[in-house]
Amino acid sequence: MMDSPRTAISNPPVQPMESNLTERDLVRRSATSSLPPPERQLTPVAKLIDVSKCIGCKACQSACVEWNDTDPAVGENVGYYTNPNDLTPDMFTLMRFTEWVNPETDNLEWLIRKDGCMHCADPGCLKACPAPGAIVQYSNGIVDFVHENCIGCGYCVKGCPFNIPRISKVDHKAYKCTLCSDRVAVGQGPACAKACPTKAIVFGTKEDMKKHAEERITDLKSRGYKNAGLYDPPGVNGTHVMYVLHHNDKPHIYADLPDNPHISRVVETWKGVTKYVGLAFMGLAAAGSVLHGVIGKPNRVSEEDEEHAEKLVERNGRGAG
Amino acid sequence: MIDDSLVQPGDAVHPGKPVIVDRYGPGARINHWITATSLILLALSGLALFHPSLFFLTALFGGGQVTRTIHPWIGVVLFISFFVFFFQLWRANLWVRNDFVWLSRFTDIIKQNEDRLPELGKYNAGQKFIFWSMTGLILVLIVSGIGIWDQYFGEATAIETKRYAMLVHAIAAVLIICVFILHVYAGIWTRGTLRAMTRGSVTGGWAWRHHRKWLRALASQRKAGPAE
Numbered sequence: 001m002m003d004s005p006r007t008a009i010s011n012p013p014v015q016p017m018e019s020n021l022t023e024r025d026l027v028r029r030s031a032t033s034s035l036p037p038p039e040r041q042l043t044p045v046a047k048l049i050d051v052s053k054c055i056g057c058k059a060c061q062s063a064c065v066e067w068n069d070t071d072p073a074v075g076e077n078v079g080y081y082t083n084p085n086d087l088t089p090d091m092f093t094l095m096r097f098t099e100w101v102n103p104e105t106d107n108l109e110w111l112i113r114k115d116g117c118m119h120c121a122d123p124g125c126l127k128a129c130p131a132p133g134a135i136v137q138y139s140n141g142i143v144d145f146v147h148e149n150c151i152g153c154g155y156c157v158k159g160c161p162f163n164i165p166r167i168s169k170v171d172h173k174a175y176k177c178t179l180c181s182d183r184v185a186v187g188q189g190p191a192c193a194k195a196c197p198t199k200a201i202v203f204g205t206k207e208d209m210k211k212h213a214e215e216r217i218t219d220l221k222s223r224g225y226k227n228a229g230l231y232d233p234p235g236v237n238g239t240h241v242m243y244v245l246h247h248n249d250k251p252h253i254y255a256d257l258p259d260n261p262h263i264s265r266v267v268e269t270w271k272g273v274t275k276y277v278g279l280a281f282m283g284l285a286a287a288g289s290v291l292h293g294v295i296g297k298p299n300r301v302s303e304e305d306e307e308h309a310e311k312l313v314e315r316n317g318r319g320a321g
Numbered sequence: 322m323i324d325d326s327l328v329q330p331g332d333a334v335h336p337g338k339p340v341i342v343d344r345y346g347p348g349a350r351i352n353h354w355i356t357a358t359s360l361i362l363l364a365l366s367g368l369a370l371f372h373p374s375l376f377f378l379t380a381l382f383g384g385g386q387v388t389r390t391i392h393p394w395i396g397v398v399l400f401i402s403f404f405v406f407f408f409q410l411w412r413a414n415l416w417v418r419n420d421f422v423w424l425s426r427f428t429d430i431i432k433q434n435e436d437r438l439p440e441l442g443k444y445n446a447g448q449k450f451i452f453w454s455m456t457g458l459i460l461v462l463i464v465s466g467i468g469i470w471d472q473y474f475g476e477a478t479a480i481e482t483k484r485y486a487m488l489v490h491a492i493a494a495v496l497i498i499c500v501f502i503l504h505v506y507a508g509i510w511t512r513g514t515l516r517a518m519t520r521g522s523v524t525g526g527w528a529w530r531h532h533r534k535w536l537r538a539l540a541s542q543r544k545a546g547p548a549e
Contacts, residue, residue, distance in 0.1 A: 007384050028343055028531075031373035031376060032373065033373060033374070044455055054468065058361050116372070118465055130369075130370040130371070130376065131376065132373060132376055149385075151370075151379070151384075151385030151388065151389045152383075152386055152389055152468070152472075153370060153385075153389045154471040154475070155370075157471070157480060157483075158469075158480060158483050158484050158487055163480060167471060167475070172389075172390075172472070190422070200514070205406060236541075246393075264481070264484050266481075266484040266485055266487075266488050267487075269482070269488055270487050270488040273489050273496070274488065274492060275371065275491075276497035278371070278491065278492070278494075279371075279372055281495055281499055282498050282499060282502070285498075285499040285502040286502055287501065289503075289505075289506035292506070292510070293506065293509065293510065296510070297433070298510055298511075298512050299433050299510055299511045299512060300510075300512045300513075300529050301512065301513045301524060301526040301527045301529070302526065303348055303526075304483050305526035305527070305529045305530040306338075306339045306340070306524060306525060306526030306529075307526075308529045309339065309340045309525025309526050309528060309536060310336070310338060310339065310525060310528040312525075312529070312536065312537065312540050313334055313336045313525060313540050313543070314336065314339050315540075316367060316540040316541055316543055317336055317543065
């Protein structure tokens with residue numbers, strides 16, 4: 001039996017399928033040290049976004065809103081096509097539009113990148129999260145937020161190398177793209193990929209998506225995009241949302257897509273050495289105090305001390321009298 | 322004139338057996354316990370989010386969401402109450418030369434060779450260390466804390482700034498908890514100290530043993546002061 005959908009185009013499976021993204025499929029769970037290994041390994045999946053095929057129609061955004069039943073507020077025009085202006089707790093994916101003049105050709109290129117969670121193999125959000133089970137990673141690569149465990153602290157925002165999670169002002173929980181885990185679990189591809197009219201967004205196993213990307217890159221290179229390539233950044237051990245970029249040598253031109261994303265060293269220090277050394281420090285201070293309290297001799301005021309004080313006060317009192 | 326660095330308003334000696342010395346008035350004591358309670362609640366709620374093994378502490382506050390919500394507000398209470406305290410005490414905590422002498426005889430402090438230590442004013446170098454490190458750390462904590470108080474100040478700082486604020490906040494919190502442990506333990510080890518923060522007074526013997534210069538100043542103030 002197939003464990004993950006191989007495409008987003010096909011209709012839902014006719015045979016009823018057992019939901020497969022369960023607690024048993026977790027490979028990582030936030031703030032949890034002893035997670036039992038998953039009982040099975042699901043086939044890693046990925047979404048591939050070919051920016052060269054994107055026409056900027058925003059069908060993916062609409063499909064995302066539709067499926068996730070979010071209700072983003074009507075946006076404001078701030079002078080460019082990107083709408084809303086940024087990702088929000090109600091807008092998990094966003095077409096970011098960039099007008100870029102290619103210095104080599106002096107052509108204006110209209111770059112459109114569908115922004116959203118990249119589903120990192122090494123997720124910074126999950127590493128930063130202090131709430132047990134609020135962020136999980138399944139064996140198929142999907143990184144998901146479990147809202148009933150979320151405490152709204154925003155640590156995931158600091159952990160994320162792509163600036164993706166958004167904290168709701170309404171229920172104070174973090175939101176982001178789920179890679180439609182609730183669809184994938186029952187054999188369907190993500191809503192955005194299903195809605196995309198040019199198949200700029202495709203979905204399948206990570207292996208298939210890499211192969212597909214190779215074909216696309218070969219095609220783009222044959223058309224003169226010599227730097228075309230796959231964006232699957234190794235700094236986060238690869239991602240389960242990948243891009244085909246026609247200018248893969250400079251990802252930052254696509255609305256500040258990081259050139260070499262990795263979990264911030266500051267976050268690593270905070271969540272690594274600080275956590276362990278800090279706890280040890282406090283533990284030692286407390287244990288040392290208790291130990292000294294038990295074996296050490298308390299510093300007691302003696303009878304002589306009291307007599308000295310009495311004499312001193314008496315002397316001065318007489319002097320005043 | 323009363324020497325501010327030695328004797329503070331409200332300090333007084335009462336003859337008797339034993340001599341009783343007033344050290345903290347009711348206002349200062351209430352404020353101290355507000356600060357202390359806040360610090361303990363902050364440590365508990367902060368530790369809950371610091372290490373997964375301590376996340377269970379959120380249950381004390383009614384869950385993770387509540388813990389996350391109230392932690393910064395308790396921080397504001399601590400900040401205000403501590404700095405009320407600060408402005409009452411800072412003069413008496415200024416560093417003097419004798420503090421170096423006292424500190425350099427560390428083994429005599431531990432071995433309780435009080436006669437080999439210099440006579441001290443209202444606070445010794447250890448107490449001054451606690452006072453100034455609390456002051457510095459609370460300032461660092463409130464500033465870094467506001468930087469990561471995303472519910473109200475989320476847009477005020479960049480994510481990279483927040484990452485540093487997070488790290489600084491965590492380190493400062495670890496340090497202040499260690500200072501707090503030192504403060505509490507010193508108060509327990511040095512018998513007769515706790516009553517200064519409960520009843521507000523200490524015995525003359527305690528003052529003679531630990532803060533003789535302060536006691537002398539108070540005693541002579543009685544002599545020079547207005548008739549009672």
